[in-house]
Amino acid sequence: MNNSFVMYRLPHETTYTIMRQCDGEAEILPSYADLNGRTGFVFSPFMMSEKHPLLLIRPDETETCKIDDCSKHKSLAFSNRDIDKEHRQYKTDFNKFHSQICKGTFRKIVLARNSVENACEDITPELIFKRACRIYPNEFIALVSTPYSGTWLMATPETLVEGHEEEWHTVALAGTKRIGIVDESEVQKMQNRNIYDVWDEKNIHEQQYVADYIRERLRCFTPKVDEAKPQTLVAGQLIHIVTHFRFNLNANAGIGNLIKTLHPTPAVCGLPKEEAYKFILDNESGDRGYYSGFSGPLNYEGSTHLFVTLRCMQIEGRCCKLYAGGGLLSESEVETEWLETEAKMDTMRRCLAIRRI
């Protein structure tokens, strides 16, 4: 009996793919470089370890399906979390992280947390996946399950790297504001507005750090990088600032090598990178697991679509553990940052249609 499978829907697609490994379980890869030349679905944690290995699901069996309607369930979960306790823990973590920025150890660092919600008894992860597909047509939706990682669901707006043959694309994404539900015409309008009319200096600054990092890292790989002007990107009920980078990747360059250079970007980690990476692993009160790692089809039918695992949760029976984080700069304030993590977690809460008790 095999347990490793994934269901995923690429942004803007009307069908989803089911990929199953029929022989054995997902393969554990020792390093990013081992992704070079491979095919399948990649599931990578924030930091590779024995507990959270880098995984590749082999596409032994695949199926393309239409997203059917699943609107008959009104509420899929209920909430009885201790919000005061979560808030206190977040404040402690925030002070620890923020003081390091004030001391000058980091220019930027991302602080994350998690929160548990309870699914109703008769709810299956597949049903939540289909709801996510319907609510978020522009995001990457995936439900991944392996014995090593457990079961995760995501609705993420952030591309890590995608492309085929020599044509590749990545983004620098950061800055967050809640806007509520908007229709497709408002999405277009929002994208076309001058970012200086939409965003304050702190958010622009925060995103520039990510763009500078991506530009610099890509230059080590390829001489020709095409960088667009920063724009506003709508992600569910939130907006972010995005810079698109298009570049050529030589077939010998190796996607695994590129990933090693990029991951984790300052959108989920910090600057300087190695110091921030270590500080997060040593000091964040929760374990990130696969949150803020990356996922997606690798070299499948000739294309790669890897996304940063954000707006996600781990599903264990009825327990749904939601994850979110946000970039801190010296001017960050604890209440604003807390609300930002709440707003990001609401992406998954909407899929669960939570009833408060």
Ligand SMILES: C=C(O[C@@H]1C=C(C(=O)O)C=C[C@H]1O)C(=O)O
């Ligand atoms: C870290 C998350 O999101 C990332 C951090 C952002 C920010 O700090 O403003 C915005 C988008 C993402 O790049 C998350 O969703 O948990």
